[in-house]
Amino acid sequence: xxxxxxxxxxxxxxxxxxxxxxxxxxxxxxxxxxxxxxxxxxxxxxxxxxxxxxxxxxxxxxxxxxxxxxxxxxxxxxxxxxxxxxxxxxxxxxxxxxxxxxxxxxxxxxxxxxxxxxxxxxxxxxxxxxxxxxxxxxxxxxxxxxxxxxxxxxxxxxxxxxxxxxxxxxxxxxxxxxxxxxxxxxxxxxxxxxxxxxxx
Numbered sequence: 001x002x003x004x005x006x007x008x009x010x011x012x013x014x015x016x017x018x019x020x021x022x023x024x025x026x027x028x029x030x031x032x033x034x035x036x037x038x039x040x041x042x043x044x045x046x047x048x049x050x051x052x053x054x055x056x057x058x059x060x061x062x063x064x065x066x067x068x069x070x071x072x073x074x075x076x077x078x079x080x081x082x083x084x085x086x087x088x089x090x091x092x093x094x095x096x097x098x099x100x101x102x103x104x105x106x107x108x109x110x111x112x113x114x115x116x117x118x119x120x121x122x123x124x125x126x127x128x129x130x131x132x133x134x135x136x137x138x139x140x141x142x143x144x145x146x147x148x149x150x151x152x153x154x155x156x157x158x159x160x161x162x163x164x165x166x167x168x169x170x171x172x173x174x175x176x177x178x179x180x181x182x183x184x185x186x187x188x189x190x191x192x193x194x195x196x197x198x199x200x
Contacts, residue, residue, distance in 0.1 A: 014062055014063050014068075015059060015063075017072055018055070018058060018059060018062050018072065018076070019055070021072045021073050021076045022051065022054075022055045022076055024073070025073055025076055025077065026051055029047075029050075029051050029076075029077070029080050030047040030048060030051060032077075032080070032081075032157060033045070033047040033050050033051075033080070033084055034047055035156075036084065037084075037088075041088060041091060041092075044087075044091045045084070045087055045088070045091070050080060050083055050084050050087060051080055053083050053087075054076070054079045054080040054082070054083040055076075055079075057079070057083065058075075058076065058079040061079070062075075069166055071162065071163055071166050073163070074159065074162070074163035074164075074166035074167050075166055075167075077157075077159070077163070077166075077167050078166060078167035078168070078169070081167065135190065135193055136190065138193055139186055139189040139190045139193055140186070142189050143182065143185060143186060143189070144182075144185075146168065146178065147178065147181070147182035147185060147186075148182075149168065150164060150168070150175065150178055150179050150182050151179070151182050151183070151186065153167060153168075154179060161175055161176050161179065162175075164179070
């Protein structure tokens, strides 16, 4: 029947769009997973496997979305993050805070702290820079997981506000407000911490 062939063609086209996005993003997604997985979880999580699992699970979701997101890359990014959280939750058990583990892995928190701390290096500033980085990491640990995730996506993963909104399932204005609030909260926490910074 003509309708059946149209549906099949549409399915193949949708699969091709999704597969192309996953292939294009694969190096970036694998790097993101490696940054977010703590050293104690690294032996249990295969980044390529996470990307593959996310793709397999995303295919029927993608086909059922109407309308489909305009930014397929950001949507894929969110699917991979969701799959990573599920795998970590399964490996750690329900009593652990998965958001803290995924968002607060040594690499992720250190890299985000690095992005938020002045990057000038010199022999006179190396120690103070390391101290400042530790203060920022302590402040990040005190943030709500969604706020920490928004800051990581915007500052470290270099996603736009619109992309961040898609990854987190928020509308763009909500993501923008949440981001502004997260920056304010981070500055408040930094000011209150011993050895806190005047500015993030």
